[in-house]
């Protein structure tokens with residue numbers, strides 16, 4: 001089915017929401033660099049997305065965001081970019097990408113509306129063609145706000161033709177503008193029926209990646225305890241308050257802002273954690289930042305504060321807040 005100009009799919013679902021089976025599954029967006037994958041992911045998940053990566057136990061793939069709907073849950077996962085392999089490492093990376101593609105429930109192939117289909121797109125499309133037929137492939141023509149409707153129509157036809165040429169049967173061809181929010185909702189609605197039936201995989205409203213925040217907190221706690229374990233055995237707890245991608249960064253230079261608080265039990269412990277002229281805290285910051293960057297694979301700005309939470313170990317309310 002080719003969707004060319006539906007401004008909204010509201011009312012087009014055959015079943016009433018109450019009757020439709022709940023669906024859940026994984027999707028990944030592929031496409032050459034700058035095709036608009038990240039922007040589209042954020043638009044689908046909504047503005048509340050706090051962190052854009054995770055490694056939950058259920059999957060080895062990095063979760064970019066979770067789309068919660070009454071009828072479905074769509075988990076958007078990330079893959080490293082696929083490219084023409086020039087080295088053995090490149091080949092290995094491409095193997096990883098193919099494995100991911102084989103494991104997700106639906107693949108969205110992003111092609112910018114404002115650029116002619118080029119060798120990079122063809123290379124990826126060629127790989128998609130090799131993939132098992134049962135994985136639905138949706139062609140997403142992105143950045144539609146940048147072109148005239150004539151140019152968009154031409155691009156939709158070109159994408160349709162590309163599929164025919166390579167033997168890919170597009171489950172849908174959907175034009176969207178992630179920055180304008182145009183047809184993003186429609187895309188979600190078209191992706192849902194392509195998912196298998198199943199219950200929600202993540203708790204409702206879970207847009208952030210709790211396991212990852214816990215891991216980050218643990219890395220900070222480790223660094224904070226380094227060398228002072230004897231002085232502060234169990235008196236330190238770390239809470240990651242917020243992890244947010246810094247806005248307005250160029251796509252190739254992302255930065256993740258991590259705000260965390262180191263809780264201690266008594267004011268007298270502050271000096272130990274902070275050190276003379278803040279030297280220790282600085283070290284704790286730079287050591288844990290390096291570890292967090294290695295864990296998340298993205299540059300990080302770490303904002304670290306020290307607070308006294310009096311007798312937190314004996315206070316159930318504080319303990320809950322501190323994640324115990």
Ligand SMILES: Nc1nc2c(ncn2[C@@H]2O[C@H](COP(=O)(O)OP(=O)(O)OP(=O)(O)O)[C@@H](O)[C@H]2O)c(=O)[nH]1
Nearest residue numbers: 032033034035036037038039040143177178179251
């Ligand atoms: N006008 C317009 N620009 C867009 C849209 N979607 C993305 N862009 C811009 O296109 C550029 C690339 O977008 P990204 O979402 O970072 O693309 P990507 O495919 O994730 O890129 P890589 O991470 O390099 O693979 C950014 O400057 C975006 O702001 C859109 O719908 N309209």
